[in-house]
Each structure stands twice: as C-alpha cells, then as structure tokens.
Amino acid sequence: MDERRLADLLDRVASGTLSVDLALEDLRDLPHEHLSDATLDHHRELRTGQAEAVFAPGKTPEQVRDAAAALAARASGAVFVTKAEPEQFHALLEAIPSATYHLRSRLVVAKRAEVATKLGTACVVSAGTADLPVADEAAEAADALGLGVARISDVGVAGIHRVLERRAEMEAADVAVVVAGMDGALPSVVAGLISRPVVAVPTSVGYGASFDGLAALLTMLNACAPGVSVVNIDNGFGAALVAHRIVRNRG
Structure with missing residues (x-):
C-alpha cells in the first residue's frame, strides 16, 4: 500500500462512501502479514516507494508462490521474485497467471508498476556477452518499475572504441547502469565520459x-x-532499484 492508496481509503471513509468496518478489513494486515514461514512487510512500499521483493533461493515453490501472491495483492507498484528457478515460477503462476519469467536473468515480475508515462530512462551497459544475465535482470526490473530502458551490450574495455562511439546514447539517459566482470574497469570509463x-x-x-x-x-x-555507486556482485536487481530512486527523486 502506498500513500495515494492510503489517502484514498481515508477520503472514502471521511466522505461516507466506505464504512469503517470495510476500511479496517483493508488495513488489518498493516504493517505486516504473517504467513506460515514468512512475515511480509507491507509498509515497505509506503516507507520506501518499493514493495518487498522475494529472494527465491532456499525457498520452496510454495513459499515463493504464497509470498509473491500476498505482496502482489496489496502492492500498488511492482513486485519481484529474484533468482527464481522454473519450478518456482510455475508454482507462482497458479496464484498470479499474469506473472512473467525471464529465464536468463531468473527474474520474475509478479506485478508491474502502472505508470501513465515513463519516469525517465536508464541505459544498461554491459561489458561482455557473459555479463548479459545480470544486465538483463537490471533492464527487466527497471522496465517493470516504470523506467524507459536503453541497452548497450558487449562494449568492454578490451575494445575501448566500442564504448567511446556510444557516448551520446549513454548521455541521453537519466542514469547509466554499467555491468562488468573480469577486471571491472568499464564503469570508471563510462563515468569519465558522461555527466549522468x-x-x-x-x-x-x-x-x-x-x-x-x-x-x-x-x-x-x-x-x-x-559519480559511481556500486552494488553487490551479480545484483542487477539492486542496481535497477538504485536507478529508479535516482530518477524518481530528481528535482
């Protein structure tokens, strides 16, 4: 539940179009909900602007399904399951038939943010083809959060001319997410080329x-x-959330 939904609920109670009992039923699980194996933080979206995500490794398909379904039922924005296996996604489909699964990144989008227009643009730049699963996770999450996404792939520093000739595309975005393994030099190169x-x-x-x-x-x-911020190893999802906050909170 976000601020707009909460304000709408209170307005309807004040105007008499919604009874106090029905409002209490809607608010009953705030700020959290107890499942058999999890306690879901429904107020996280209200505090931070983004609903809790489900980290799939170590969870049974049923645990993933139940957590994602409960979060999606109450969130007004995007809901994700990260690092999911196909069998976990198939179980989730029982509860959320509209969910999508991206096999290479293992990202499940259980619910997408509903935005009238894109909030801004993230340019996802990856050094090598082997980095694409992580770059895909960043791009797919950013798209589901309501950002426009541009992709630049296979422009690692071993062929520095490849990234130099894409400078204008990176500068055109509001934020660049730069993904690299090996020596990890590409983000510093990009940060030295653009103002974003x-x-x-x-x-x-x-x-x-x-x-x-x-x-x-x-x-x-x-x-x-x-001008470089760094997330954890292989955390494309976390990078998308950083990019989303940068764009969402710009002046």
Missing part, C-alpha cells in the same frame, strides 16, 4: 583471480572517475 550518475554492477564472470567477482567489485569501489 553511474550505477556499477560487478559480475562473477572471470578466471581464477577474479575471485567470483571480488576483483571487479574492488575495482569499481576504487573507481578514479567520480
């Missing part, structure tokens, strides 16, 4: 000394170019 905020996403792509993305993470945290 850069959200850097390290991936676990690379050989032994990449330490499953730790090398890329440390490179991004030590970026020479200013």
Whole structure:
C-alpha cells in the first residue's frame, strides 16, 4: 500500500462512501502479514516507494508462490521474485497467471508498476556477452518499475572504441547502469565520459583471480572517475532499484 492508496481509503471513509468496518478489513494486515514461514512487510512500499521483493533461493515453490501472491495483492507498484528457478515460477503462476519469467536473468515480475508515462530512462551497459544475465535482470526490473530502458551490450574495455562511439546514447539517459566482470574497469570509463550518475554492477564472470567477482567489485569501489555507486556482485536487481530512486527523486 502506498500513500495515494492510503489517502484514498481515508477520503472514502471521511466522505461516507466506505464504512469503517470495510476500511479496517483493508488495513488489518498493516504493517505486516504473517504467513506460515514468512512475515511480509507491507509498509515497505509506503516507507520506501518499493514493495518487498522475494529472494527465491532456499525457498520452496510454495513459499515463493504464497509470498509473491500476498505482496502482489496489496502492492500498488511492482513486485519481484529474484533468482527464481522454473519450478518456482510455475508454482507462482497458479496464484498470479499474469506473472512473467525471464529465464536468463531468473527474474520474475509478479506485478508491474502502472505508470501513465515513463519516469525517465536508464541505459544498461554491459561489458561482455557473459555479463548479459545480470544486465538483463537490471533492464527487466527497471522496465517493470516504470523506467524507459536503453541497452548497450558487449562494449568492454578490451575494445575501448566500442564504448567511446556510444557516448551520446549513454548521455541521453537519466542514469547509466554499467555491468562488468573480469577486471571491472568499464564503469570508471563510462563515468569519465558522461555527466549522468553511474550505477556499477560487478559480475562473477572471470578466471581464477577474479575471485567470483571480488576483483571487479574492488575495482569499481576504487573507481578514479567520480559519480559511481556500486552494488553487490551479480545484483542487477539492486542496481535497477538504485536507478529508479535516482530518477524518481530528481528535482
């Protein structure tokens, strides 16, 4: 439940078009709801502007289904399940037939934000083809949140001319989400080329000394170019949420 829905509920009670009993029924589960194995935070959307997400690993298909269905029933904006397996998605479809699943990123969009016009644009830039699952997660989540999404793929620093010639496209967006594994150098390069905020996403792509993305993470945290924020390894979803907040809260 967000502020608009809560205000509408109170207005209807004040005007007499909604009874106090029905309003109490709608508010009964605020701020949280107890399921058999979870306690859902329905006030998170009211506090932060984004409903709680379901992290699928370690959960049974039924647990994923029940949590996502309860969140989607009360959220006014987007609801996501991250890192889901096909069997978890198939169980969720029983409760939410309109849900979509993106196999490569393993992202489930249980509910999309309803926006009349796009809030702004995120440009999702990825270094290599192997980084696409994480870049897809960022792009798909940003789209479901109501952002326009531009994609630039396979422009890693080993062929620096590839990213240099795409500068205008990146500058045209409101925020750039830059995804890279290996040495993780691409976000710093992009931040040195454009005036937009850069959200850097390290991936676990690379050989032994990449330490499953730790090398890329440390490179991004030590970026020479200013204006770079960094999320956790393989966290395309988190990057999309950062991009959404940047665009949503701009002056």
